Amino acid sequence: MMAALRVELFKVFSKWRTYIGFIALGVVIPIIIVSLKIEGMRYFEFATQSLQQVFAFTGNLMNGYSATYLICGMLFVHVPFLVSLVAGDILAGEATGGTYRLILTRPISRTTMVTSKYIATLISTNSLVLFMAVLSLGLGIAMLGTGEVVVIKSKITIIATHDAFWRFALTFAYAALAMSTVSSIAFALSSFVENAIGPIMTTMAIIIVFLILSMISAPWMDVVRPMFFTTHINTWRHFFDMQVPWHTIITSASVLAAHCIGCYLLALWVMTRKDILT
């Protein structure tokens, strides 16, 4: 298993497409942080204009933590596309390239092959989330300093500076699970087809369709909505409630984990029965 995993990691990190996500985030995050450094206070003034007539806001509101919170809100919608670039290709790419013949005529079981590829996918996905965490927090703090996290939802919550870091640590850990779910879906779809474009586009289509369905206001949707993984992807925002609703977070994390396991088992089931004809 370790030999197969090493091979898979070597292949994944030798591919140009693996770095597209890192390059995209490496460009976008500094631009967002520089923009917030220049224009960030205007954003807060606009968002809090009705409150400014009653309250006085003082201190470094546009700091590295607040910037990271805003970046999470902006990018967690788009990162799924970047992670599915690798996950959608990892099985289908072997079919496209005809290299299943190279690896499956070697003495490794299909279970080992699928498992090593799945672990490599998760490592790649989690590396991207870790990169996002280090870059947004590191560069944010370096350029904007630390301070309270100003969370503007339906109400404004201000998280104390000393109370912020652990919330971000858990946010990115939760994001890693959420992005692993997206990867797992792309991975499972990748086992059905012989071209990586299909799984990548289908994963994005599933996310978009589920998000649209989630918005439908109907009694039957209230029953179905909790089963959509998209409902649980944004649960990270609860880490910035004054009182963290742990039960909600654990339930959401369990649903996402169940999706991951289900997708892995589906890919395994498909691949152990598949005739390699390419």
Next chain:
Amino acid sequence: MEDPIIQVRGLRKTYGSFTAVDGLDLTVYRGDVYGFLGPNGAGKSTTIRMMLSLVKPTAGTIDIFGKPLATNRKEILRRIGCVVERPDFYNYLSARNNLEIVGRLSGTDVSKQRILQTLDLVGLASRSESKVKTFSHGMKQRLGIAQALLHSPDLIILDEPTTGLDPHGMVDVRNIIVSLAKDHNKTIVLSSHILPEVELTATRMIIINRGKAIVEGKVHDIVRDQGLEEYFIGITREAQS
């Protein structure tokens, strides 16, 4: 007493209503260079894929090295090297990296020296660090043979190994095949459309058509004073009519 290395009995593969292989029996003995012949669509590649567990048989048994493939897959594949149809590789990696991957997955500790030796054998040592995407079809074919020989297998299955090679390359591959069989006692299954190539290298052969064996035996017993090409065309036409 000849020692059977591959024994296929009643092998059948269907895709819906289409039967690709239809109750095929064949036996390959130790030290054979076994020509596996048939017109396009005869079921050669499907049979080879079933022997390598890429495709699951609908019915029948495949025993290799005296053990059923279905229950001893890993143990059997460890002793087989193969090129199945066109050799495909990870084009974004070098020739050496590709062979390292094959070596690691073969469960053997393949040294860098062994990789270079194998690349040298097929005339690619000077291109070991070049990415495979820069290789011509003929070079990929040679690399395919290199990966099949890398872990010193006892049984080598080659599906069209000389396709895309120039005349020098074809002679080189033929010499490698003959040397592996004679000097190293390897057993070789050779599927090819280049019949003079098979005639020069094979000791035994089978001709199949529509998934069934038409004839199997020693090459010189089957062909006698005819050329293989003439014999093949005659017998396959007869079978198709």
